[in-house]
Amino acid sequence: MYFSELGLSNKLLKAIQRSGYEEATPIQEQTIPMVLAGKDVIGQAQTGTGKTAAFGLPTIEHVDVENPAIQTLIISPTRELAIQTEEELFRLGKEKRVKVQVVYGGADIRRQIRSLEKNPQILVGTPGRLRDHLRRGTVDLSGVQTLVLDEADEMLNMGFLEDIEDIIKQTPSERQTLLFSATMPPEIKRIGVQFMHDPQTVKIKAKELTTDLVDQYYVRAKDYEKFDIMTRMIDVQDPDLTIVFGRTKRRVDELSRGLIARGYNAAGIHGDLTQDRRSKIMRRFKEGHLDILVATDVAARGLDISGVTHVYNYDIPSDPDSYVHRIGRTGRAGHHGVSLTFVTPNEMNYLHEIEKLTRARMLPLKPPTEEEAFRGQVASAYNDIDSLVADPTTNRYSEDAAKLLEKYDAVELVAALLNDLTKDDASQVPVKITPERPLPSRNRNGRGGNYRRGGHGNSHRNFHRNGGDGHRRFNGDRKRRFSNNRNRRRED
DNA sequence: AAAAAAC
Incomplete structure (x- = not known):
């Protein structure tokens, strides 16, 4: 399906075209109309499926450029992903002149605060730094219309559940919520129930998990x-x-x-x-x-x-x-x-x-x-030489090349340069890598260090434990469960 | 078991 069939405005279609996209991916095809219609969506798909554009395009469409409030908030698990998401949304929203900004830890917060004063309409951030800004009052989420939780399972694995819940609570409850996750463990489903209104599910089938490519x-x-x-x-x-x-x-x-x-x-x-x-x-x-x-x-x-x-x-x-x-x-x-x-x-x-x-x-x-490695090296050097010779700036070396050819045998000379062009192998440069502690062995169900939980009664108990002190995190919980695993005995 | 994330 083409993007032009999905109900997007001309400005966005122009930005899409400039980015070189033509056909919508399956997740985009399904998600974009739902998000445009204002629905909450749970998308089970990984990156590389065009997920950013799937939530980015319709939310950019909804942004009112006359409104200075943050209207879309996107939470990402890692800084690099947050940066990349901001870059893509900036590209897609450029034509419409939507202001996009990213905040993440490890970077100068004063500079971020100054940028926030320019009133971005779309904000991308990592949980810790977002919370920091909320505490300082430098980010106001009261005008958020759409909240996007990207890579939700990863954020859960990293113990961000509390931070995320805290951030969600500062957005209006009548907002639209979009949740993307590669897997759907029970905790993610719970977020869906707790924080979303009648979510529609879009699923990319398991057999498409790894591409044929x-x-x-x-x-x-x-x-x-x-x-x-x-x-x-x-x-x-x-x-x-x-x-x-x-x-x-x-x-x-x-x-x-x-x-x-x-x-x-x-x-x-x-x-x-x-x-x-x-x-x-x-x-x-x-x-x-x-x-x-x-x-x-x-x-x-x-x-x-x-x-x-x-x-x-x-x-x-x-x-x-x-x-x-x-x-x-x-x-x-x-x-x-x-x-x-x-x-x-x-x-x-x-x-x-x-x-x-x-x-x-x-x-x-x-x-x-x-020997095979050596042949591979030489074959690669041949390729390098092809492009090196094609470089027009080589003519400034002609005179020196002639001098060198007088002094050395041509074969000797080229062999020496080939030697320099290829990499060193184990016999020339030994490298020792410290052994890692072996992975814990998997039990018969094949469930080693996974976050998958047992049945209903179990998660109920966890619910109470987590509510008890308000500090316990799911991944801490996971570790404790793991130590109960009978496989642990092998280490005793 | 380890990684990620606020200062």
């Missing part, structure tokens, strides 16, 4: 073998833009350092870095100045970076949902993608859990040999 592979390897295999894989697959996911912040630091040591253009991003550094690295990656982004799950959700051809899961995620999100960073906008997951022999259960959820098979790959 991503070829999913796995490599079985011991933990200490993974790094060398990964760099060989990179050499063989010669990816364009790559995201490597590591399980911990330390892992990400070590992986990015190791990749740089072997000559790859890589950088790491995780929550312990300053926001300034995080933003700079994201920008470099988005602009194509960085080949490999190494990240924790901070980058797993929602980020839309065009041209990511490969996703490497250096560590298999313990949560199948996390896997779905990670590999969803590639195979976007009709482009083809490849994912490769490293799995140690005792993590094979996790792999099968993931396959069960995605209803897709991961194909096993053999680790490349040193």
Whole structure:
């Protein structure tokens, strides 16, 4: 279906056209008319399905540009996602001259306050900083008409439930509420019941969880073998833009350092870095100045970076949902993608859990040999040389080139330059990665560290516990439940 | 078990 059939105004259609979109995605097709009609909507879909435009277009349509109040509030789980959402809404609302603003932690709050004084009509924010602004009275939500909870399951996992409830309470109760979530655990359904009026549900089917556009592979390897295999894989697959996911912040630091040591253009991003550094690295990656982004799950959700051809899961995620999100960073906008997951022999259960959820098979790959990796490197160098030779500025080196050819044998010279153009391998630059503590083993139901709860009586009890002191959070609760898990005994 | 998020 085309956007022009969805009941949007000319100004928006113009902005859509300028963004290069033509056809609406399934979630947009279903969501946009409902939101335009003023309905509350629960959308079960992940990013990459065009979710931002699905809620963004109709809410921009509803904004009154003569009204200086914040009319749409969007809550996002991570800073990077909030920034990206703001950028997309700005693009879509430019023609209509809608003012969009983003607030998030780790950034100068005074500057944010000054921008807020310019009366944005759409505000995007992360929960903590939004609450901070509400406490200071620098954000007024009394004029909010539409509230959007983006990646609701992720916000729940991160323990933001209380913050979100607190923020919701400061918006008018007759508002329109839109909730997007990749999964629908009972707590999310409860939010739907508690804070929404007769919500309509839009669901993208489970079989569409992972797209056909991503070829999913796995490599079985011991933990200490993974790094060398990964760099060989990179050499063989010669990816364009790559995201490597590591399980911990330390892992990400070590992986990015190791990749740089072997000559790859890589950088790491995780929550312990300053926001300034995080933003700079994201920008470099988005602009194509960085080949490999190494990240924790901070980058797993929602980020839309065009041209990511490969996703490497250096560590298999313990949560199948996390896997779905990670590999969803590639195979976007009709482009083809490849994912490769490293799995140690005792993590094979996790792999099968993931396959069960995605209803897709991961194909096993053999680790490349040193020779195959070397051939891959050389093939990649050939490509580099093609574009290097095509560069018109090379003629200023002609004289020096002639001099060098007098001094050296041509084959010797080119071989030396090829040596410089290719990366170092394990024999030249050994890299040691600290082993991670092994993942907790899954029980027979395949439910390891998941947030899924038991039956009705159980959640009722939790309801009371949470109400008791008002401080207990769902993820704290989850940990306690986990320690009751009989599998824990294995660690005693 | 770890990650994310306010100062």
